[in-house]
Structures are given as structure tokens and as C-alpha cells.
Amino acid sequence: MLTIEDLAKYPFLNKATSYIAQFGLTLDDFSSGEFNKIIDRALMKLKYAIEGKILRIDSSELDIEILSHALALALAYGMKNAWIVRRFANIEQKKCYELMKAEESKKLIEIAKDGFGWNLELADINGYDFSMPLNQFLQIAPKFQSQSWKLVNFMVSNGKVYIKKEKIARLLSEAVKIKILKKMEEEEVKRMKIPEELAIKLKDIKKLIRSRREIMEEREVPKEGAIPPCISAIMKDVKEGKPVSHMARFTVTAFLLNIGMSVEEIFNFFKNIADFDENKALYQIRHIAGMIGSKTKYIPPKCEVLKSSGLCINQDKYCEKVKHPLQYYKIRRKGL
Amino acid sequence: MNIIFQAFKRYYSNINPSDLHIIELEKREIALIPFKEERMIRHISFKDLTSLKNYLENNVPLHLYYSSAYYGNPQAEDMNAKCWEGADLIFDVDADHIPTDCKNLHDKWFCLNCNEYGFGVPPEDCPKCKQRKIDVTTWICEKCLDIAKEEVLKLIDEYLVPDFGINSKDIEICFSGHRGYHIHIQLEDFRKLSGDGRREIADYVRGIGIDLRAHGLRLINGIVFGPDIRDPGWRGRIARAFYEYISKSSIEELEKILGKKAELIISKREKILDSMMMNGTKWFIPKGIGIKKISKIVEVAIKRNLCNIDERVTIDIKRLIRYPNSLHGKTGLKVCRLSYSNLNKFDPLKDAVVFKSGSIKIYVKEVPKIRMEDYELGPIKNEVLEVPESLAIYLICKGAAEMGK
Numbered sequence A: 001m002l003t004i005e006d007l008a009k010y011p012f013l014n015k016a017t018s019y020i021a022q023f024g025l026t027l028d029d030f031s032s033g034e035f036n037k038i039i040d041r042a043l044m045k046l047k048y049a050i051e052g053k054i055l056r057i058d059s060s061e062l063d064i065e066i067l068s069h070a071l072a073l074a075l076a077y078g079m080k081n082a083w084i085v086r087r088f089a090n091i092e093q094k095k096c097y098e099l100m101k102a103e104e105s106k107k108l109i110e111i112a113k114d115g116f117g118w119n120l121e122l123a124d125i126n127g128y129d130f131s132m133p134l135n136q137f138l139q140i141a142p143k144f145q146s147q148s149w150k151l152v153n154f155m156v157s158n159g160k161v162y163i164k165k166e167k168i169a170r171l172l173s174e175a176v177k178i179k180i181l182k183k184m185e186e187e188e189v190k191r192m193k194i195p196e197e198l199a200i201k202l203k204d205i206k207k208l209i210r211s212r213r214e215i216m217e218e219r220e221v222p223k224e225g226a227i228p229p230c231i232s233a234i235m236k237d238v239k240e241g242k243p244v245s246h247m248a249r250f251t252v253t254a255f256l257l258n259i260g261m262s263v264e265e266i267f268n269f270f271k272n273i274a275d276f277d278e279n280k281a282l283y284q285i286r287h288i289a290g291m292i293g294s295k296t297k298y299i300p301p302k303c304e305v306l307k308s309s310g311l312c313i314n315q316d317k318y319c320e321k322v323k324h325p326l327q328y329y330k331i332r333r334k335g336l
Numbered sequence B: 001m002n003i004i005f006q007a008f009k010r011y012y013s014n015i016n017p018s019d020l021h022i023i024e025l026e027k028r029e030i031a032l033i034p035f036k037e038e039r040m041i042r043h044i045s046f047k048d049l050t051s052l053k054n055y056l057e058n059n060v061p062l063h064l065y066y067s068s069a070y071y072g073n074p075q076a077e078d079m080n081a082k083c084w085e086g087a088d089l090i091f092d093v094d095a096d097h098i099p100t101d102c103k104n105l106h107d108k109w110f111c112l113n114c115n116e117y118g119f120g121v122p123p124e125d126c127p128k129c130k131q132r133k134i135d136v137t138t139w140i141c142e143k144c145l146d147i148a149k150e151e152v153l154k155l156i157d158e159y160l161v162p163d164f165g166i167n168s169k170d171i172e173i174c175f176s177g178h179r180g181y182h183i184h185i186q187l188e189d190f191r192k193l194s195g196d197g198r199r200e201i202a203d204y205v206r207g208i209g210i211d212l213r214a215h216g217l218r219l220i221n222g223i224v225f226g227p228d229i230r231d232p233g234w235r236g237r238i239a240r241a242f243y244e245y246i247s248k249s250s251i252e253e254l255e256k257i258l259g260k261k262a263e264l265i266i267s268k269r270e271k272i273l274d275s276m277m278m279n280g281t282k283w284f285i286p287k288g289i290g291i292k293k294i295s296k297i298v299e300v301a302i303k304r305n306l307c308n309i310d311e312r313v314t315i316d317i318k319r320l321i322r323y324p325n326s327l328h329g330k331t332g333l334k335v336c337r338l339s340y341s342n343l344n345k346f347d348p349l350k351d352a353v354v355f356k357s358g359s360i361k362i363y364v365k366e367v368p369k370i371r372m373e374d375y376e377l378g379p380i381k382n383e384v385l386e387v388p389e390s391l392a393i394y395l396i397c398k399g400a401a402e403m404g405k
């Protein structure tokens, strides 16, 4: 059974949506001042999301918890700012992941069913905890880059994929994130408008977003003018908080390391990425810098490789003379 | 080409519309290559089988295709306006992608730039002038066809049925009309899969990216643990492949992997195999052979289990694929639809033959040894002779013969 507390913990559930619908509230209703508690909590949630922090569930007032989540999300959509929605989706993913890892297995089965229509079953074989249908598994799992998420590294039998609890939590929480992001594209959500009275209350939030993004932008890189267009393009995406592919990340990291940026500097630069995971990022950067595992320091891929993976964009006249982005940098730095 | 056109026209005029049945025809894009020009005609769609049949009769195709995808507007030219609704899951098994020795006997490549030529699998660039202008002539050969068929059976028996849980009656197999087979899975469950999801499926059957640790191969306190031969999925496949390799391989083969230590395996062979049979996950491995060497053996051992498919076909969610019961323009053979149970006895060089009226006199430029139905020919060069219609059409389609005078 999914309790009210579960709905507060996992507000993406369909049950939570129908629970909220009972209140019959629209965005306009929040102008009246009657719901200040909910509004304050919603603003708090946005603030935490911007700062990249998880706000723990307050179980003493579950209705406020549930409604404020819906309001926070509506405000994020209403601001027409994809960056904040991505931040929010990210934090929700992290929060759900933590909660789900600690959840009872039976409960996870209910959550998966109600939230995404997935048919998890308990399994106790070869160290696996659950099984789920192959096609449902493949909705999300391919989004993870690591080898441990490849289908070929799971036990697959009779149309079912066997999977450990920790990975189920990861899969479900990723589905939560994607659900939030996808909704941004819905017409109804695009048309959403924040009433004047509420918009005023968002002033501080907007300021916070701006300063947060400015801090990130200040972390500029040496000799900006000498950076080749392919690298600038990826860096721009990173600054805007857009998700970038693994290959793009690798390329930028290796490039910046090679022109003398420190691990720390690059780490700070990446903090702005929407799905930023501190431990993983630090590990990756160090790895590429050659501090972990192997001693080799990586160099970014050459132009030919970048071209074939679609990362070579906005080529300029200097590009004609070079075969490698680092070569581009060397040539142009001299001229600056 | 006139004789081919006439034959194909006859075929499409006499075809029973119900033989053109495909699931949800009205949602599929139909495409064809006509006789007159090389250009593909795309973005056509049909509401019913009769209108399709009538169209084909009047616009006889040299090659006929349909989309693996289901579209809201299959006739729209813009991909976004087509409204993709899903796609069948498709596997393409083709002798072109499977290395076979006999290709050296029947496949020839030719450099259009410098006239260099050679046999077998063609190089990407000409080894002499380095240009990428290689032309190939490939021939249907029984051995290649058999190998392709075995590959299909492996895919179905080892992967699609036991691992993916697909019922063999839900598997449609089509002989491509040339050197391979297409396997279509039209189940609702797989239709919505993204390209990424399909890549995972392709990688799964090709064994790409396997991490043996994830399947239980590890060293704990000096004891080797591995998957159980009775395990399902890749776990069991790894264990069984290792088991089989150890039981069958010669010392020479093992030496290639283990060097001098191969002897250790040979002398303890029985004990290793017994341990896998009896203890399941606790493998007995002689001292001195580390986990790295075992992984090496496994990597070699599982090669036989991997499916040789053209992964691009599986990954592509908007693929055009040969139309069942159409004719292949390079052979004149029928793209036969087969069920799992009649795949085994299917003989493409007999069962896919449609033109069987009399014999025709042709001038043959050059052919290796080939067979069509019960008629064998070649290798011959520059000869005029009378052959059965099916063979004449095949050779003319291939461009290896002309009508004889």
C-alpha cells in the first residue's frame, strides 16, 4: 500500500497526482495569501534545487509537502527557464535515489508500477534482487554510459532482466528525472503562466539563479580567444547547463587539462552541468588527468574523430590548417 | 534487361494480393527501385493490398521495400512529419558480413580506378592505388547460405527464445533473395524501443562490452568463482563456452593463450570439468593460472557463440527492408517468408525460384561454379549456352550474362 507519506516522498507517482487533484487548486488560487505556507515551502524547494542541495522531507505536514512540490515544479516550468527545470529534475533524481535505495523491496515494486507501469518482481538468484521486463528496462538503462549498465552485463532470461536493488533505485530515479524534463515539452506546460502575485515572490529566486550562473561564468578559461570552436561550443553548452555527451565531456576535460587548467578549476567549471555528480565528475577528471589507474595523461581526440562524432562545429579559417584542436590552440595563442 | 522486366511484370501481375500481406500496411512507407532508373522512389503508402498490387503491376519494381517503422503519415516526405509510432525489431544476417573461406572462390572485387582485382572479402581502399572505388561481384553459394542459416538458428535458439523470451511463432524469417535472412519481431513490446535500446540488443547478441566480473567470474581468497553452466543468459553461456573449450581444445590451441601453462590445463582437464559440473560456481583451476588467463580463454571460447549480424539494421528505427514475397533485382529470387519450423529444410536455390518456364539461350561472360535448382554451371567464361529460365534470369540480373543470339 502506498501511504500519504509515500506520496510526499515520491510526488511523481500517479497516485500523488490524483491526490493533489482532489484539492482542486490552480496556480491562480495561490495569489490569495491563504496558502503562504505552501508557497514558502515551494520557494525553499526551488532554492535548494538551484544550490544543488537535497531538501529533506518534512513528514509533519504531508499535505504541504505534497502540494508545495507540485507548486515548485509548476513555478519552475512557468519561469520558462530550462536551466532551473533541469536543476530541479536533477535534485529530484538524487533525492529519489537516496530514498529508494533504503526502501523496502515490496514498496519499490509498487512505486515502479504506479509511477511508470513497470512490472518488477522479486527475484533471489545470483545476487540479484528483482527482475523486470526487457523492454521496460531498455527505456532508461541505455542512457547510462558505463559498461556496468550494458544489457550484455545483466542476467537476461525469458524476457526478463535481473537487477540489483541499488540499480533499480538508479533506474527509477532516472525515470523520475526524465519525466520532469519531458513534461517541459508539453503544450499545456508551455502555455502555463505565473500569476502576477506569485511572480513577485519569485524575485529572490530569479536573483539567485542569476548569481549562481554568473559565478559559473566567471570561471573563465585562460586565453579564451585561442580556444577552437568545437571546444567553445561544448563549453557553451556546459555553461548553459545543457546535458553534454560523454565524448564531449571527455574532449573538453582533456583539452582544458592539456592547456594547463587544474583539476580543481575544471571541476568547478563542470559544477554547472545539469546532471552533475560530484564524486563521479572528480573521478573522471582525475582519471583523464592521469592520476587514477593508468599514468597516461589523455589528450583530446583529433579533428577527424571530432568530425565523425558531430562535435566539430562552427569551423573557422584556422581550422583548415590544423588536424588537432590543441594545435589550433597553439597557433592562435601565439597571435594573441 | 527487357527479359527481366517482362518476367518481373508477369510475376507482379499474377501475384495474389494476399501474398503481399504485411502487418499494418497502411502505416508503412513503401519504397522501390524501378527498372528505368537507379533512383529510389520513396514515401508511398497504400490503404489496402489490392491497390498495392495494382500499383506494382503498373510500376514494376526491380527492388521493393517497406519501412520497419509504423508511421502516422507514411507518405510524408519530411521525417518529422511522418510521425514515427514504432518499429519492428529486425536482425539482418548476411553472408556478406560473415567471413567464409569459400568467398575466395566466388567473390571478386575490382578497382574501377586502376583495374587491380582480387578475391574474397573486398578491401575498403584499393591496395594498389589507395582509391575507394572498389566494385564487387558476389555470388550466392550453398556454403555461404548454410552458414547464414546456422547463424539465424543460433540467434533464435540461443538468444531470441531463451533470453529475450520471444516465442518462436512470433518470429518471422525472410530469405533476403540473395545471401542472407532478415528476422522480424513484430511484437508490441519491442515496437517503441529507441535506437539506443536496440543497440543494447544488438550488442547483447554480438557479445560487445561483456564484463566477465559482472557475470560472476572472480577470485575470492585464491579460489576462482565463475558462473554456473546451468545459469541462464550470458552467465550460463560463458560457463558452457569455457567448459566446452576446455574439454575439446588441443594443447596447441591452449598454448596460444597460455604458453607453457597450457600443460597444466591438459593434465587437470577432468578435474576442472568435474568441478564445473558438480560445484557450479566454484571452479577448480590449477595453481599458476590466474584470473586474467581464464578471462582470455573465455574470450576465445565465446567467439563461437556470438551472432554475426549487421548491427546497423537492428539499431535503425527507420529502416527500409525488403518486402516479403517481392523479387530481388540482383537474383530474380523471391524474398521468401519462412516460419521457424520450416527454416531448416528451406533450400533458397530451389524454394525461392519463381521462374520455371523452359530454357533460354544466353551468352555468359564469366561465372564461378554455381547451382540453381538442380542445374550446375561453371566456372566458365565467354560461352553461349541454353540454361533453365531461373538460371538465365539470375545471371542476367547479376550482369554476368546477356541474351544469346
Ligand code: SF4
Pocket (backbone or CB within 6 Å): A228, A229, A230, A231, A302, A303, A304, A306, A307, A311, A312, A313, A314, A315, A316, A319, A320, A322, A323, A324, A325, A328
Ligand atoms: S576543425 Fe578541429 S579544431 Fe576546428 S572545430 Fe573542427 S574539430 Fe575543432
Ligand SMILES: [Zn+2]
Pocket (backbone or CB within 6 Å): B111, B112, B113, B114, B115, B116, B126, B127, B128, B129, B130, B131
Ligand atoms: Zn586501384
Ligand SMILES: [Zn+2]
Pocket (backbone or CB within 6 Å): B100, B102, B103, B106, B140, B141, B142, B143, B144, B145
Ligand atoms: Zn560461399
